[in-house]
Amino acid sequence: MTDIEAAATAPAPRLDSERRVLVEQWAKRHGVATAHRLAAAEDFADAVGKAITPENTDDTYDKSWRVWQRFCTKQGFPEDEGTRGALIAYVAWLLREGRQRPGPKGELGYAPTSARLHLEAAVIRLRKAGYPISKDTAAEARAALEGLTVQLLKEGERRGRGQAVAADVEGLHAIADACDDSLTGRRDLALILTGFNYASRASEPAGLRNGDVTVHPRGLVVSVLTGKTKHSVRQAKIPYASDPAICPVRAWIAYREQLVAEHGQQYTRSDDAAFHWIDQHGNIRFTLDEDGNRHYGLGSDGVTRAIKRTSTRAGVPIRWTGHSLRAGLASTGRRKGKDAVAIADQGGWARHSRSMLGYMRRDDGWEDNAAAGLT
Structure with a gap:
């Protein structure tokens, strides 16, 4: 041999x-x-790659791969052939009829951002499986997607939910007034006020442990360890607010003190969840993972539901979503004259990030308009 x-x-x-x-x-x-x-x-190297890839990224790729499989089945294409023609046909199909159920406006096609995600996931999975897709082929499919998106805009069709409505200080006051002194009320207020001040994604408070939030003489230090990028893993410092009614530091301390007073010293442990699932009777609930382990903290969906429910109860004109707190820090910080680099560091964006700049939007386009005062 x-x-x-x-x-x-x-x-x-x-x-x-x-x-x-x-x-x-x-x-x-x-x-x-x-x-x-x-x-x-x-x-x-494979093991390292698996360890540093967030679970929700794998879930997203799996879902997108099933969309590719559904397309290939409908077209009679082999799913292991990402040819130039197949990928361009794929993006056209995604925009035209790719959804299994109609969207909020009755549309059958995906929003361009979702179509882009499905395309990239298909290319990545095909390459990892050993089926070569050249850079030129992938680039041509992306260019086709961009061109078809422009055509949709010219036809007056805008898809997707758009950016989340940004949280603001007025809304924070309304929420503070609407949150009662129950444990759930304390939790919701602490969740929203702290999340606003470090521009949280829904996944970030869901991943926090009690020990990740440290009380400092000048406020809180929040160790965000669940981010996807080196920028989003950060130590966010949250100072005391001048207005006690919407102070995130006071809200956090009040929530944790009441939690311990009502349910015991075990909730002082550093590995305890930062924000708990609390039922209507004030009991701490848990979920079981596939291995039978108990998890007492809110998941990402639970965080989003808490924000939506609380903002609705507070009478916020447009209901906030899980991303409203993130948008709120960027847009409010900009209006208050905060430096873009400081906003990026606090919220876990890359400095001069396009997504962050997108959140720094104007309410009506007239204030700080580039054409204002030129003539």
Whole structure:
């Protein structure tokens, strides 16, 4: 048996069809032992990639892959062939009829942002499975999507929910007035006031533990450890507010003190959830994961529901969503003259991020208009 044959058949770390070809090449150039060490390094790289990929990213890719499979079934295409024609047909189908159920306006096609996500996920999954898609092919499919999106705009068709309505200080006051002194009321107020002040996504308070929120003489330090990027993993400092009614620091302390007073010292543990699922009777509830472990904290959906429910009860004109707090810090901070870099650092954006700049929107387009005062 040759060295190449030995490398391909020996009990090396994972030898799928793609890895087998690489091992054969490495064995030919460097010998069997080195080929196995290189294969083990590849497995280690795969493990690192899996460890640093958030679970919700994998879930998103899985959902998008099912959309690609549905398209291929309808068209009679093999799902392992991401050809130029197939990908361009895919983006056209996504925009025209890709949804399984009509959207909020009765539309059958996806919004362009969703279509872009499905396209990118399909390209990534196909490449990982060993089916080559050139950069030119992927770029042409993206260009087709952009062009078709422009056509939709010219036809007066705008899809998607658009940006979340931004939380504002007036709304925070209304919410503070609407939250009672029950444990749920204390939790909702602390959730919204702290979330506004560090521009939280719904997933971020859901991932917080009690020990991630530290009381400091000047306020709170919130360790956000569930972000997807190096910018979103951050130590956000939240100072005391001048107005006690909407002070996030006071709201957090009041919530945690009442939680311990009503339910016991176990809720002082650092690994306790920051924000709990509380039923209508004030009891702490839990969910079970697939391994049977109990989770007492609100999930991302629970955070979003709490924000929507509380803003509706407070009479906020347009109901807030899970992203309203994030939009609110950026837009309010800009109106107050805060530096864009400081806003980016607090909210976990890359400095000069396009998405952050999008949140720094004007209420009506007249204030700070680029054309104002030119003539």
